[in-house]
Amino acid sequence: MESRIVKQAREFCSSLFPEMKLSESQEFEIFSTAMLATTLANKVDNEILKNTWLNDNISGIDGFFIIVDNALYSVSNYNILFVEGVKFKNVEFCFVETKTSKSVDSSAILKFYNILVSILEKSDNCPQYIAQCINAFDDESQKQKNATLKVNFYFCTQKTESDISNLKNNWKETISKNEEKIGEFIEIKTHLIGSEFIRKIYESNRTGQVSISIPKNNLIFISDKCCVGYINALSLLQCISFEDDDLKVLNNNVFEDNIRLFLGDTDINKNIQETVRTKDAFFHLYNNGITIINSEHRNHTNDCTFYSIRIINGCQTISSLFEIYKDNENNKTIANVILPLKLIEAIDEDEIEFIATSANSQNQIDTYQLLSNREFFKTLESYFHKNIINNKVIFYKRRIGQQNKQGCINVDLLIIMRALMSSIFQIPHRASGYFDSTMNKYLESLKQLNKESYCKLIYIITYLFVFVEDYLNAVGKKDKTHLLKHHITFIIFKIINVGIDMEKPKKMGEIPEHWDNETIDKMYNKLKKLVSNSKEFEQNINCILKSIENTKLDVSNITKTNQKILYSPINKVIPDFDNFCSKLSQEIINAKS
Template identity: 25%
Template sequence: MKDEILKSFLLNFIEQHELEEQSLDDSFEDFVNFNIISKLYPRDINLDNLSTGGGDDTALDGLAIIVNGNIITDETEIDFLRKQNGSLNVIFALIQSKSSPKFDGSQVGNFISGVKNFFSPESFLPENDKIKSLRLIKDKIYKESINFDEESPVLKLFFVSSGEWKEPKQITGKVKMELSELEAKSFFKNEIKIDFYDANKLKETYREISRKIVKEIPFNNHVSLPNMPDEYNVRQAYIGNISVLDYLSLIEDQNKNLSKDLFYDNIRDFQGDNKVNKEIRDTIISSKNQLLLSLMNNGITIIAKKVEKIGSKMKLTDFQIVNGCQTSHILFANRENLLNDTQIVLKVIETIDLDVTNKIIRATNRQTEVKDEAFESLKPFHKDLQEYYKAKSKDITHPIFYERRSKEYLNVPNIKSNQIITLASQIKAYVATQLQQPQSTHRYFGELLESNSSKLFKNKNELSNYYLSALIINKLDYYLKKPKLNKFKSFKYQIALLGRVPNLNKPKRALF
């Protein structure tokens, strides 16, 4: 790899995810998959769920199927998400990555052939087990086409090289010609194209997803909300209005795409063309009614760790849009119709207090139904669990940390991504080891929470069991990355059950 900066980013990624024992080419594929899918899916990513590279990969190195805001790894999850949301909103993301410093037309052609093969009724090429499993999910999705949210799935294709992309006509022309056949089948609602990532674009993406978000917006037309007592830890808060065009600049990333990272704490992912969202869209596309948006819409709520007033502008550091995900997505999708004079109501709150943040999130997301898993991590049990993890971190060499709020450990010194336990991973670890249901861990974590609601996160005397279950899985993840043990990865939860220890006070029985 000629680009030394990109190489340093890759080595940092390898260290963060403890990938030292796999080949550099495999790590590059993981690095690429992580960067690209993070832009589409701002939640916690399991690298194993994205990787399809290796023997019989049909020129596909990464593949993610995102349904209703969740990466799907088993076809049985489709029914649950359909029942939960009432419809299916689907994104297919397929990736080919090459660490070589050039874009090769034949390799691009092989990638397109692999894409066509994946969406054909049956495979004409040998496929590995991972792609076969994803094919079953794809087939299940199209069998449920009557439940699409009135539009077909979106297809996103990415080809990555560590070289420089100069848009050679011999490649772009071939791509357009080859993809026209797939587009004619009307499987997808979007124009099908390949997004080419070169070294510079890959570096920009990694920088963006690895750092705190800092943006400035014009926000002169606002008033201060009353000061809160010190016990609430709210330093300042404002409410006012902002031009929808200025708001778009806040929610767009460097490539003018919607920055999905900003909506993680919104609780409710974008719900597609439901009744309320259709009404917002109809308001926006009507030049007559669009100017009434600030009167008809509840507005946007932003929580930032730091707010600075700089003249007529406001600088926001490390912020989240905790209410307004639906409005934001529809504004972005209809940005060509937006008028200069259209305004949106905006509330900005500065606090670093997680409890206050959680109260605001809960209060501002009660207008429509929100599923239980969305609010689960806001409950008091999880604060106690997080503190228990911190207390136990002093006892072991390689501690783990429970993350109640997305990315709260981002850029924290000495805490690597592979040390972080999320709500989803905690639920699966506990269900596998303590509830002795390793066969159920392929299911969506919200479904596991729902089906085990009477057993999960109820008894604070069992904090040690939650911690231990996650610790066992975390250590297994480390060992199963080793080449000689990698073949047992699919049995991770079954192996974890064998190491289940119901009482931490009996350390001789501990597996690790």
């Protein structure tokens, strides 16, 4: 009879690699690597996850991935960090070796150690693409001076936890000797992992449910669905993490409804950790505590159990505490920490969204960031990620702290707002100047959005804006042409939609109410046709650039006036703007014929 972990590995692999025929050992390689990656990283993309498996290419290494400041990268996409000049602080090179057989000896881990030494010594027979990856991070870390690099080696077997404990005792000397040798090059930690640990991660990822019991004496019920109180930090961290001897990983499912991901080694998070280390018994005096949503609770004799918990406020606090908790020597310190706590019972999505937004609005978080948790923007995120134009996906980074995705057009709400201000809102001058100080006024209209049809319009407008920006950056950096991105976007939006009622909104920042689904479909189809044809798109932009030569938007004027002309309303820099667009539209049509 098959074990549970064999069945779970097959179930998972059939979803990740539906077209591939895999052996049982390959399934366990993929399964183990993926489970470790999903729980060590804050956010996981399936395409990156696929590339963490090395497909039997290297003896001694079945899986390899990189964790950079809590984000997951593979050998296929880590270069994006260097291309975009991203600064990083903590880099973990994670190697995975697996064994499905019952008979395992230390030669299995010695293979890995020997390969790793060959990589670090840059031997000719080492896996070059892994060596290049490590060398690239090493070179960059020396430039940045404050970045730390380390290796984590995960040896996974289908043995029970008691068997793993025996292996640790038997292999202790071998591991210590090799870690000391490799430690001359880079910090390394070896983890021996059994099937139970991997299985727990999988089952938690699948159900997403975490429960916690809190002593009744620690709680005061304000109503039947809300209570306040306190909790010991150690008991909470033990509840929301997976532990296997010296290995601890945080269950990121509990942050699913949190607006922000863990922001890493920031000054605020450093202060949290410093407070724990120096004033652990008084931590509750200096920290606001956390807010938890739960689906239901049950009263017992001495405690209350809260089910399906989600931490909606306090991600930075919990993650900072966890960084200390990972070091076993600090458990006594964490045990002294008391966390103020609010628990709210809610299952309705709108109610959860409202609670999360309200809880975070009292912290240092901008209005545009709070919007990201609204259901419309979750729908928008999904729409962006599943649509493709010119073989390009727009990756909308809805949550704070998300990393760019290689091979995609990466945008956040600020870029989307600039695109909207340069089109629907009809205020490109506001996107050019005073953007930060006036954006909140325009965000008010986004709070009212609930039509799914607007997703496709916002999507295509964002694509248009990014397309315009990229083209102008490529041709006009020296002569300031790239500064016209907002105005060029608006002119294209106007001329493409000639014949559609484009009356300016009555109130600043409003989306016209008379735009029904049919109107939106017309706009979408016209804009999609344009951006899908790069030759036609470039011809249109060049025609626009030529047409504005005799207006105040001419590049020479922008340079002379120190760009302030861009901050004036469009009808002041191009008199009779509607007529200008109509003529320009006709010129473009005539040019085609």
